[in-house]
Amino acid sequence: MPVRPAASGSEDLCFLDAVELAELIRRRELSAREVVAAHLDRIDRVNPAINAIVTLDPEGALAAAGRADERTASGAELGPLHGLPIAFKDTHLTRGMRTTHGSPLFADHVPDEDELLVQRIESAGAIRIGKTNVPEFAAGSHTFNTVFGATRNPYDPTRSAGGSSGGAAAALAARLQPLADGSDMGGSLRNPASFCNVVGLRPTPGRVPSLPSGDLWETLAVAGPMGRTVADTALLLSVMAGPDPRFPLSLETPGAVFRAPLERDLTGLRVAYAPDLGGRVPVDPEVRAVVEQQVAVFEELGCTVVEDCPDLDGAEDVFRTLRAHTFQQGFGAFLDSARDSLKPSLVWNIEEGLKLTGADVARARAEHTRLHLAAVPFFERYDVLIAPVSQVAPFDVEAEYPTVVDGQPQHTYLDWMRSAYLLTVLGAPALSVPAGRTPAGLPVGLQIVGPPRADRAVLEIGAAFEAATGHGKRVPDLP
Secondary structure, three states, rough: OOOOOOOOHHEEEHHHHHHHHHHHHHOOOOOOHHHHHHHHHHHHHHHHHHHOOEEEEEHHHHHHHHHHHHHHHHOOOOOOOOOOOOEEEEOOOOOOOOOOOOHHHHHOOOOOOOOHHHHHHHHHHOOOEEOOOOOHHHOOOOOOOOOOOOOEOOEEEEEEEEOOOOHHHHHHHHHOOOEEEEEEEEOOHHHHHHHOOEEEEOOOOOOOOOOOOOOOOOOOOOEEEEEEHHHHHHHHHHOOOOOOOOOOOOOOOOOHHHEEEOOOOOOOOEEOOOOOOOOOOOOOOHHHHHHHHHHHHHOOOOOOEEEOOOOOOOOOHHHHHHHHHHHHHHHHHHHHHHHOOOOHHHHHHHHHHOOOHHHHHHHHHHHHHHHHHHHHHHHHHHEEEEOOOHHHHHHHOOOOOOEEEEOOOOOOOHHHHHHHHHOOOOOOOOEEEEEOOOOOOOEEEEEEOOOOHHHHHHHHHHHHHHHHHHHHOOOOOOO
C-alpha cells in the first residue's frame, strides 16, 4: 500500500498532520474554511465505504469555520486547535447535536449540554463537524450497532475497525479528520488505534477529567486523545488534560506541558518486554511476530530490553468485577424497561453485575489496590513496558468478536481483549502506536506502558519509536 496516495487540490489538506495543519492556519497560509471544506468533501466521497462518521453537520461546520477565519483576521489570540475539524465520539455529549450512544433507545437524543472534553476541545478552536460511530453503549471492542450499522476498517473493509472508538480510529486512518477523541476502559481506544494504524493514548486516570459522570471515583474508564502521529495525539491531550475542581481525581499538571517538543534520546532506557503478559494471554502468531520485531528497534535506539511482566495475578477478577458493577449501575434500569432493545452481550454484562455482592466489590477494590502497589517497584526497575495492544489482527466485520485466539476458545465478547484490559488495572498510561503489519497487510499496534502519571514520558518514547520505524506513514488505499 502506498505511503501517500495520489491526490490533488484541496484533498491534499486531508493528508497533513494536525500539528502542521494548525500551524498553516495560524500563519494564514490556509483558512479554516478551506480545511473544513476539504475534509467535508472527502467525507462525502470516502465515508460511505467505511461508515466511520455517522452524524454530520456540514452547514454548521462551514459557518463555524467562517467565524474562525474572522477571528484569525481580527488578530485575536488563537487556540492550539484553531480551525481543525473534529467529529466527536458518539458517546460524548454534544449540545444541539444528536448523541445516540449507538443505542436505539437514544437514536433521536439531542443533549442540551456539552461534555467537559467537548467544551475544552472546542474552546481550543476545533470545529465540530459531526459524530463518530460506536458499539452500543461503547460495550465491546468492535464497532457495530442497530442504529448505524458497522464501521469497516479502512485497510480492509471486510474487517473490524475495533472499538469502542472504532469510528474515531477509522475516520483518522481514512483522512476524514486530523484528530479524534476517544475513551478506554478495557481497550476501547487502544484496540481501534492498533487495528487502524493510528495512535491512541489511554492516559493516567485523572489526567482528563470526565464530566458529567455518574461516578466521580471511577478509574477504569478514561477519555483520551487519538491522532495519526504521536505529536498530534499529544497536541490533543494538551487541551483535554488539566485539573477541574469538580473532578476529585483530576491531576494538577496543566495540559500545556504536552505541547512541548517530544524529542528524546532513548539511550539507556530500561524496557520490559511482555509478549503474552507473562503467559496470561494467547496471541495470534502473526501478531506476535510483528511485535517481537520491535524489540530490535528499541535495542538499536540504545535501550536495554528484558523479557519481564508486572504482577497481574488477580487483574482478571478486578477488571471483570468492577466493569460488571459499573455496567449494572449505568444500564441496569434498562433490563426491566427495554431488555429487547439491548444486545445480548450487554445484557450478559449487566446481569454479571447484578450477581455481585458488596463483598465481591470490596474484594476487587482491595486487590486493585494491591496490584497498583505491586506495580510501583516494577516501574522502578523498568522505565517502560512494551506488549501487544491486541491479541489478534483486525477480524471479520460480520463477527461480533473473535471466538478463537491461537487455538484457545474465547467464550465472551471480553475474552480476546485481555492484552489491553489486564493493563488497565495498573492505572498506568498506555500508548498504542503503529508497529507494522501482518503478511495480509493488516495493521498491528505496539503498546507502550509507563508508570502512573508518566504520560509525557510514554509519548516521548512513542515518538522516538515512531520516528525510527515510520509505520504510521502507511495509509489505506481507499476510493
